[in-house]
Amino acid sequence: MNLHIDPITDSEEIPFDLLELADPSREQIELYLNTGTCYIAKSDSQVVGVLVLVQVGAGTVEIKNIAVKESEQGKGYGKALLQYSDKTSRELGFEKLLIGTGNSSLAQLALYQREGFEIDRVVKNFFVKNYAEPIFENGIQCKHMVILVKDLTTKPNGARL
Ligand code: COA
Numbered sequence: 004m005n006l007h008i009d010p011i012t013d014s015e016e017i018p019f020d021l022l023e024l025a026d027p028s029r030e031q032i033e034l035y036l037n038t039g040t041c042y043i044a045k046s047d048s049q050v051v052g053v054l055v056l057v058q059v060g061a062g063t064v065e066i067k068n069i070a071v072k073e074s075e076q077g078k079g080y081g082k083a084l085l086q087y088s089d090k091t092s093r094e095l096g097f098e099k100l101l102i103g104t105g106n107s108s109l110a111q112l113a114l115y116q117r118e119g120f121e122i123d124r125v126v127k128n129f130f131v132k133n134y135a136e137p138i139f140e141n142g143i144q145c146k147h148m149v150i151l152v153k154d155l156t157t158k159p160n161g162a163r164l
Contacts, residue, residue, distance in 0.1 A: 006080060008054070008087045011041045018043065021053040025070040028134060034065040042091075044071075044084060051075040054084045056091070061097040064088075069102070085118045093155050100153040105130060105138065105145035112149065120151035 011017065021031045039057030043050055052075070055068040058085055066088050071080045103121060104111045118123075129148035130152050138145040 004042055004083060006081060006083050008042050008044045008049070008052075008084065011043050016041060017041060018050055018053050021050070021070045022055070022068050024069045024073070026137070027138065031090050031133070032068065039067055042084075042087070043152050044080060044087075045144045048082070052080045052084055054088060056088060059101065061142060062096075063101060064092045064095070064097045064099070065101040065103070076158045077079075081114060082118065085115070087155065089119075089154070093100065098154070098156050100155055102153075103129075103148045105139060105140065106149055107138070107140040107143035107145040108145045109141050109143075112151075119151075123150045123152040125149055 017036065019029070019032070023029065026032050035055055035057050039055045042054040043058070044054070046054030050072070053068065054066065054070040055063050057067045059065045066085075069081065069084050069088075071078075071084070088100060100120075101123075102115055103126070104115065106125075126148040128146055130145045
């Protein structure tokens, strides 16, 4: 796959159009861009994806945003961004990788679990309390945040490192 993922540089524009595919709140996006690292995925020098990683505790990093340009979805780039998050977080010495998604984001819940994340907890009514407009996906109201965790201290087959 011809995909290059790198931290964004000062000369590059923050791809808000992509970040907003994953998170309808510009205010929330700007908050976590201040504390995290934004990575850009390019294919043939065209920006096709984005990722934001934020340290949220000792040894824990969270994927705050992950998105692939609509016309480029389904080509494996989302999976590559998740695998890059795992690799980069391990290299930085983190032990846990978190990702939160809505109760209505069925394809994402499937993808994250296939990539080794496990459901850890549910933050009830997170989207009702923090977003001005109701969000619907797959005919389901997005109310609760499902937090999934990947243990980075084990190999993918479960063996201890
Ligand atoms: N329906 C069902 N399965 C799908 C799918 C779809 N529309 N699109 C992709 N898949 C499957 C693929 O077959 C693949 O399966 P595999 O793991 O068995 O190979 C897997 O999902 C990964 O596909 P991939 O091509 O890597 O995903 P992607 O590049 O489309 O990126 C997202 C996934 C979620 C990042 C992307 O769809 C996106 O940006 N969505 C909008 C923003 C968003 O919801 N972000 C996450 C917020 S929590």
